[in-house]
Amino acid sequence: MKLAVAGGTGTVGAHVVEVARERGHEVVVLSRSAGVDLVTGTGLSDALSGVDAVVDVASTQTVSAKESTAFFSTVTRHLLAGESEKGVGHHLALSIVGIDRAPQSYYAGKVEQERIVRSGTVPWTILRATQFHEFAAQIRARASFGPVSIIPKMLSQPIAAREVAERLIDLAERPPSGRVADLGGPRRERMAQMVRGQARAIGKRALVLEVPVPGAYGRAMRDGTLVTSAGADHGTQTFEDWAAAQSR
Numbered sequence: 381m382k383l384a385v386a387g388g389t390g391t392v393g394a395h396v397v398e399v400a401r402e403r404g405h406e407v408v409v410l411s412r413s414a415g416v417d418l419v420t421g422t423g424l425s426d427a428l429s430g431v432d433a434v435v436d437v438a439s440t441q442t443v444s445a446k447e448s449t450a451f452f453s454t455v456t457r458h459l460l461a462g463e464s465e466k467g468v469g470h471h472l473a474l475s476i477v478g479i480d481r482a483p484q485s486y487y488a489g490k491v492e493q494e495r496i497v498r499s500g501t502v503p504w505t506i507l508r509a510t511q512f513h514e515f516a517a518q519i520r521a522r523a524s525f526g527p528v529s530i531i532p533k534m535l536s537q538p539i540a541a542r543e544v545a546e547r548l549i550d551l552a553e554r555p556p557s558g559r560v561a562d563l564g565g566p567r568r569e570r571m572a573q574m575v576r577g578q579a580r581a582i583g584k585r586a587l588v589l590e591v592p593v594p595g596a597y598g599r600a601m602r603d604g605t606l607v608t609s610a611g612a613d614h615g616t617q618t619f620e621d622w623a624a625a626q627s628r
């Protein structure tokens with residue numbers, strides 16, 4: 381198959397590209413560093429020639445609901461329009477467990493992304509996953525001041541990005557399936573502990589201050605809204621094993 385991976389240079393995107401190539405698929409990367417801007421649409425139409433399925437794992441780093449919604453709605457509309465024009469038969473989007481119960485901040489954009497995909501004309505699949513193990517490093521990078529990291533009080537059920545990528549390629553190889561079973565990690569973890577563990581694994585010192593984020597979004601982070609419920613599938617690599625592998 382020929383697959384296009386929107387955000388193919390990102391945290392999960394790099395794994396998606398790797399897994400797809402390992403399985404013998406032809407891969408086109410849609411990202412700014414590969415010459416395709418999904419916000420302006422530059423380079424998109426040509427890149428979608430001959431593509432069978434698009435895996436959308438593009439993202440933006442923001443906690444603003446307005447910015448997130450603008451990004452995900454623009455990117456999704458551009459992708460779906462390009463796919464329609466080129467006859468691409470499958471749009472596959474990666475979303476996040478629990479977003480409809482916490483439709484604020486960054487998640488506002490994810491809710492809108494799902495809505496646009498569902499109401500579009502391109503046959504689709506939506507997979508919701510929990511936070512990646514890599515999220516600990518992403519959040520530490522954004523919220524550190526010297527050795528001090530200010531981390532939201534958050535209950536997560538992290539999963540290896542590689543395992544999410546494998547599931548995405550499994551799904552891309554099948555016909556469009558609509559909303560499929562959620563995918564989470566094997567254990568529930570506190571984000572502050574993950575950040576400490578990730579820093580330790582790469583030989584860094586992290587003084588972690590765990591703070592409750594105010595409002596409904598913060599409550600959802602703390603109260604288990606973002607972990608899996610009955611019917612979900614689960615990966616196998618624990619955060620501890622993943623962090624140990626990073627240190628080697």
Ligand SMILES: NC(=O)c1ccc[n+]([C@@H]2O[C@H](COP(=O)([O-])OP(=O)(O)OC[C@H]3O[C@@H](n4cnc5c(N)ncnc54)[C@H](OP(=O)(O)O)[C@@H]3O)[C@@H](O)[C@H]2O)c1
Nearest residue numbers: 387389390391392411412413417418437438439511512515
């Ligand atoms: N992080 C998590 O824990 C987690 C958990 C569950 C689901 N998700 C979902 O997984 C997806 C990927 O997240 P991630 O953390 O892997 O993202 P990421 O590491 O921040 O990567 C973002 C990707 O998007 C590309 N991108 C950004 N702006 C672009 C633009 N204007 N045009 C084209 N490409 C653009 C980036 O490439 P360039 O900079 O080269 O353009 C990069 O490849 C998102 O939909 C996210 O909501 C994330």
